[in-house]
Amino acid sequence: MADIGFADLVEIYRHTSFDGKGGGTLTIANEGIADTLRAIETDQDLYDLTQISLVHQRDPMVGTQVAINVAAPSLKLGFLAATFDALFLSPGAAFTEPTDYFVADLNYAAGDNPVPxxxxxxxxxxxxxxxxxxxxxxxxxxxxxxxxxxxxxxxxxxxxxxxxxxxxxxxxxxxxxxxxxxxxxxxxxxxxxxxxxxxxxxxxxxxxxxxxxxxxxxxxxxxxxxxxxxxxxSFSYSKIRKEIETARLDYINKIHKTIVDIQGQLLGIPVATIVVASQLKISRNCGLEFWTNCAVLLGAWIFVALLGLSVRNQWHTLAMLAGEITGQRARFEDDYAAVSNDFVDVFDDLDDRIKWHRFVLVAVSGLAIVGALVATVAFLMLTEVGSARCLVGGAGSSRI
Incomplete structure (x- = not known):
């Protein structure tokens, strides 16, 4: 079977004067039209596909006019419409423009210019x-x-x-x-x-x-x-303000919680200082005073170590909150660019709070370390040089 496409049929349609009764007069303007007609006349499958036939059996010659019968071809090829109204009724034409079609009354094929x-x-x-x-x-x-x-x-x-x-x-x-x-x-x-x-x-x-x-x-x-x-x-200025204020209060509570979670340990700093100050005694030998001083000093440094772990966890929490606030600021500036400048102070306030709480954590850590160092200095001052040998002696005794 010859390879005939809808473009070959369009060439025939363009040179046909349709009579409105399923036929017309075709002017064979070139050899391509003649070859297409010959192929259709000799192949039943092509006829079934194209629905074009000569009224009188004869060899189509270039320059002659012949009477033909024309019906709608297979939808596999394209759509032949007498008018655009007929085209609008074709399958799928209510939602998308057909890919290949020819409208006879305007002699228009898909892709022609100018567009009617x-x-x-x-x-x-x-x-x-x-x-x-x-x-x-x-x-x-x-x-x-x-x-x-x-x-x-x-x-x-x-x-x-x-x-x-x-x-x-x-x-x-x-x-x-x-x-x-x-x-x-x-x-x-x-x-x-x-x-x-x-x-x-x-x-x-x-x-x-x-x-x-x-x-x-x-x-x-x-x-x-x-x-x-x-x-x-409904996304009014007041609603945006309310949403931002709600988010602000939520973040403030989370930021403040970083101090609240360790406030028990913070209160322990002055208590520990008082305990250290009251418990350290003058030690001249390896007696009870010396070992009591050692226990007090060790307790002070253990307290500092535990407080340091808590401060480290809260520092990471503040870092996470800072990242969330930065992301919220970026999203807000994208979604509400027109009013974003009016709420800069809200995000700046949250950033300042995070900086302040970080400063507090650093100060608390420094204060605890200073307290432990003071305790260490006091221990050294209250312990005579000879008493320090008790550690070596005690260790030596433990090895015997």
Whole structure:
């Protein structure tokens, strides 16, 4: 079987004067047309695919005119339509423009330039259908229907003719498209469009609903725009302020908790200092005073070590909170860029609090270390030189 594509059929269609009765007169303008006809005449499968045949059996010659029968070819090749109205009824044409087609009354094939006005309006209508399809509760493509479910179920058949494609359609489709070109709040916009469609066509006969939508596209866009402005207004300045303040209080509580969690140990610093000051005694030999002083000093340094571990954990907690606050600041500046400068002080205050608490942790650690060093100095001052040999002697005794 010869390789014949829809472009070969378009060449025949362009040179045919259709009679509107399933046939016409073909002018064989070139050898390519003649070869296509010969291939079809000698191959039943090609005829079944192309639905073109000569009325009188004869060898097609270039420069002659022949009477032919022409019917719609297989959809595998493309679609032959007498008018654009017929094209609009082709399978799938309610949602997407067919890939290959030829419209006889305008002698127009897909891809030709310039584009006729009716096709430009049809393409604009398809953008409207795409928006409605996105907003619909579900779509029955085979029956060319959109179903919207709200307070009532509304079925909108996608039925239209060339006469329904008004001049204002392109501007209306552009207006509707602008509403959805920004993906922000896309689902909310779709819900608003669905509600507007239900309200607009619920009183119309089902068969005429889509034409009514097209005719009142500006009104539909206006309703969606009003609804979206009302929706956006719910994100008012005061609401944003409230959300930020709520987040601020939450972070303040978390920051303060880093000190609260170790306040018991912090209170232990002066207690430990008093204990050390009251328990250290003058030691002149390896008696009870010396070993008591050693125990007190060891306890002081153990307290410092445990406090250091707690401070280290709280330092990491503050670092994590600082990272969260930085991320929140970045997201807020992206989502609410127009008012972000009004809330800079909130994030700056949180940063200052974290810096202050870090300073407190450092100061506490330093104070504990100073206390332990003072205890060590006091131990050394209260312990005579000879008493220090008790450690060596005690160790030596333990090895005997």
């Amino acid at each position: 006005e009716v096709l430009a309006r049809y393409r604009a209508l398809l953008t409207v259908v795409a928006a409605l399809k996105h907003a619909a509760s579900y779509v029955v493509e085979l029956q060319r229907e959109l179903v919207f479910i709200g307070n009532e179920n509304v079925v909108v058949p996608i039925v239209f003719t060339q006469a329904d494609l008004r001049e204002s359609l392109i501007a209306g489709a552009t207006r509707l498209g602008r509403l959805f070109e920004d993906s922000l709040h896309g689902q909310e916009k779709a819900d608003l469009l669905a509600a507007a469609v239900i309200e607009l066509v619920s009183g119309q006969r089902q068969a005429k609903r889509f034409q009514f939508i097209i005719a009142n596209l500006d009104s539909l866009c206006e309703e969606v725009e009003k609804g979206y402005r009302l929706f956006v207004s």
